[in-house]
Amino acid sequence: MQLILNSISTAAVNLLVFSAIPFLWWFFRHRKETSFFRWLGFIKPKLNGKWWTLVVFAIIYYFFYTFDFTRWIPQETMDYLENSGSVSVNAFAGIGAAAILPALIENFIANGVAEEILYRGFLCKLFCHKLGTVKGILLQAALFGLMHNALYLLAGLQVGLWYHTLMFLFTGMAALLLGWLNEKIYNGSILPSILLHGAGNFISSMLTAFSFL
Template identity: 85%
Template sequence: MELILSSITTACVNLLVFSFIPFLWWFFRHRKEISFFKWLGFIRPHLKSKWWTLLLFAVVYYFFYTFDFTQWISPETMEYLENSGSVSVNAFAGIGAAAILPAFIENFIGNGVAEEILYRGFFCKRFCNKLGSVKGILLQAVLFGLMHNALYLLAGLQVGLWYHMLMFLFTGMAALLLGWLNEKIFNGSILPGILLHGAGNFINSMLMAFSFM
């Protein structure tokens, strides 16, 4: 129960923090034109590309997601991270089925919904409107990668420059793919990104929970 409450708290805090700037921007500039959720991209997904484009994306994302970038990290760094209380996924390590509900809440709401609101719903769409879709998708991906570097620094994790570079590349590439999925393959809906982002994090949590990692 304590873990569930902790996950609910984390999810709520993330939603508030990641929605704050988008809401203010919408409230002062767009509230008379469009509803907040529609403005962010909470709309029904509609495939605007050829079906094979989505298939190609699925293949690329599968190989990206299953690629083990930790093979490039020293065993000492991995051991340090696996034993750190500052790495949120460690809370689910080895606890099996007890992790399913709290991980679902935290991964789909605290990560999937909250982070997609700010990065793909707000940053990506604003950048795409100003700079064009390709530059906008790239820029939001850079910011998403840098956010993860900043979170590690704020948590005081001593991981070194090499790990920060890998983290930036891995999370930035994920953001690039999610932005491309929403803006170039679908009709600007962020729902596909939310589902893919949440599912990816949830799978990682389950692998930790059932000791497959």
Template identity: 70%
Template structure:
């Protein structure tokens, strides 16, 4: 029960923090033009590409997400990550089935909804509007990856420069794919990326718990 309450609290805090800038930006600049949910992309997704494009995307995303990039990490960084309390998935180690509900809350709300609102809903759409769809998608991917690098540095994660490079490349690629899914395959709704982001993180956490 304690883990569930902790996950709910963390999810609410994340959601508030990540939504603060988008809400304020919308309130002071766009509230008279459009509702917040539509502006940020929280509306029903509609496929605007051919169905086979979605199939190709699914295959690419599956192979990208299932690729074990830990085999590229240096041994010292990998050992540190496997034992660090700062790695969210490690918090659920040894909990078994009791980890499912708190992990669902954390992965879908704290990660999926909160991060997608800020990066794919706010940043990606603003950048696409200013620089064009493809440059905007690429730029938000770069910023999303840099956020993870900076976070690791701020909390003092003892990982190598090579790990930072790998994390940047793989995180940027994941963000690029999520942005592409929303803006090029669907109708700008961020719900597809919320579902995919949350599910991907949840599966990774469950693999850490039961693997």
């Protein structure tokens, strides 16, 4: 029960923090034009172009997601991270089915919804409008990668420059793919990236919970 309450608390805090700037920006600049959620991209996904572009994306994303970048990380660093209380997924380690509900809450709301609101809903669309679609997607991806570096630094995790570099590249590439999915394959809806982001994190949590990692 405590784990569920912690996940609810994390989800609530993340939603407030990640939505604050987008909401204020919308309120002062766009509230007379459209609703907040439509402005962010909470609209029905509609495939742009040919169906095979989605198939190609799915193949690329599958190989990206299943690629184990941790093979390039020293074992002592991995052991350190797996035993750190600052790494959120460790809360689910080895607890099996008891992790399903709190992981669903944390992965789909605290990560999937909250992070997508700020990065693909707000920043990506803002940058795409100002700089063009490709540059906008690339810039939000870089900021998403840097956010993960910053979170590790704020948590006081001693992982070294090499780990930070790999983390930036891995999370940045994920953000690039999610931004591309929304803006180039679909019609600007952020629902596809919310579902994919949440599902990816949830799978990782389940692998940890059932001791597959």
